């Protein structure tokens with residue numbers, strides 16, 4: 376028995392879709408969304424119809440009959456903290472994503488869109504390893520103020536997928552390796568993997584680490600508080616300043632690392648400084664996670680869209696190769712990882728978890 380799946384992975388700056396027959400990719404598409412396109416919507420859920428239309432268009436362009444699908448899988452969003460695994464998209468799960476009580480995030484649309492398509496076809500919808508996968512060790516949860524604990528929000532799906540890919544390539548078990556995985560996309564997360572768990576990670580959304588194409592990362596606390604109370608921004612605008620309008624966007628007016636690199640190559644010294652500061656901060660986060668692992672690091676893995684960039688990966692490697700060797704997996708394996716999550720359930724290897 377084989378299964379056809381539609382995989383939907385909404386990122387902060389893109390919607391990636393794939394159609395698989397079991398683990399074989401039939402076709403995929405990455406639809407990039409400019410800052411202007413996204414800025415028309417005042418919430419993530421408001422982007423639903425826009426993203427649904429672009430997906431339907433791609434399916435039609437590929438002459439794909441959606442009635443042949445067996446399952447729809449979405450990337451999981453900002454739910455309550457939960458263990459890793461494959462979850463059935465229930466009404467309760469969708470309600471939490473729509474209400475966005477734990478925050479706005481593009482991947483909230485993954486479960487919502489998956490259920491939308493699946494319900495029309497009368498087939499199941501799943502999410503796999505959502506961004507809220509929480510395997511932090513206790514000592515990593517303290518921030519310095521009890522009302523502000525650190526939380527685990529990161530590229531769990533891709534971090535786990537590339538870590539397992541590396542383990543397979545070197546003939547070892549993921550659980551037996553100490554890895555630092557660095558995802559550099561619209562957001563950035565740097566995680567310490569040991570014993571098959573991500574025991575510490577710089578939160579990609581709430582920003583206790585490096586800045587990213589669109590996000591501020593860790594900023595000076597006092598100045599942040601003063602800005603919040605200055606009257607310059609509403610609460611919603613302030614959050615947008617930190618997540619969306621920050622990072623490369625704020626410094627250089629684009630969320631595309633390739634634009635920043637091109638500006639720098641054309642002699643723009645400010646763009647060069649911003650890109651170098653980004654690579655410097657990511658390297659510092661890797662150093663911190665090396666300490667989490669007591670310096671016993673088998674490999675550092677660079678992944679996400681920015682890891683396609685030669686300058687970026689070479690500069691980070693120069694700074695951190697004293698810790699451990701570096702492997703680069705440009706882009707991400709999230710579509711396949713989502714398809715595999717659903718297949719494990721459909722093939723009876725794993726039971727779908729209920730949220």
Ligand SMILES: Nc1ncnc2c1ncn2[C@@H]1O[C@H](COP(=O)(O)OP(=O)(O)OP(=O)(O)O)[C@@H](O)[C@H]1O
Nearest residue numbers: 386387388389560561562631632633680681683684
């Ligand atoms: N070939 C490339 N060289 C350098 N940078 C690239 C390349 N391709 C994509 N990028 C950069 O990768 C970033 C987007 O990465 P990615 O597609 O992983 O992000 P996303 O899926 O939108 O967000 P996230 O990964 O946080 O969920 C952009 O800054 C883009 O410029």
Ligand SMILES: CCCC(=O)O
Nearest residue numbers: 506528529530562579
């Ligand atoms: C929070 C993990 C995914 C992202 O960067 O948006």
